[in-house]
Amino acid sequence: MEQILNFQTYSNALKKNKLLGLRCAGCSTITCPPKMTCQACAKTDLSVVEMSGTGKIVTFTTTYVAPMGREVEAPYVIVMVELDEGPWIAGNLSGIDPVEADMRLIDRRVRLGHKVFPGDRYSSGEAARPLFSLLH
Ligand SMILES: [Zn+2]
Numbered sequence: 001m002e003q004i005l006n007f008q009t010y011s012n013a014l015k016k017n018k019l020l021g022l023r024c025a026g027c028s029t030i031t032c033p034p035k036m037t038c039q040a041c042a043k044t045d046l047s048v049v050e051m052s053g054t055g056k057i058v059t060f061t062t063t064y065v066a067p068m069g070r071e072v073e074a075p076y077v078i079v080m081v082e083l084d085e086g087p088w089i090a091g092n093l094s095g096i097d098p099v100e101a102d103m104r105l106i107d108r109r110v111r112l113g114h115k116v117f118p119g120d121r122y123s124s125g126e127a128a129r130p131l132f133s134l135l136h
Pocket residue numbers: 024025026027028029038039040041042043
């Protein structure tokens with residue numbers, strides 16, 4: 001089966017602050033990050049769409065002990081964002097002191113940016129990951 005949107009293409013778009021997803025021809029659900037099948041109905045008739053990159057924080061966690069290769073960043077905040085188009089994606093949150101992160105973050109509006117993380121012994125090299133910033 002051919003993969004319509006592979007991770008490299010997704011990551012390269014993210015480096016331009018473009019968030020790509022896959023729209024299902026069967027049920028219109030948008031899947032993001034990319035998968036082989038629709039996350040709602042498992043059909044494979046998908047087309048690439050660019051999303052707005054805006055959404056709201058559904059939940060978050062503050063990491064004080066980072067995995068190997070990311071120690072230099074700790075502490076940092078990871079947020080789960082419900083995008084305006086529907087899918088939920090995780091990313092880092094910028095612009096706040098991680099120690100100050102609390103429940104007031106829930107439902108806050110955010111906009112997508114990106115950060116390029118270097119590769120480590122567990123990955124195939126550098127990759128762009130979502131980096132969200134708070135709106136108003
Ligand atoms: Zn579907």
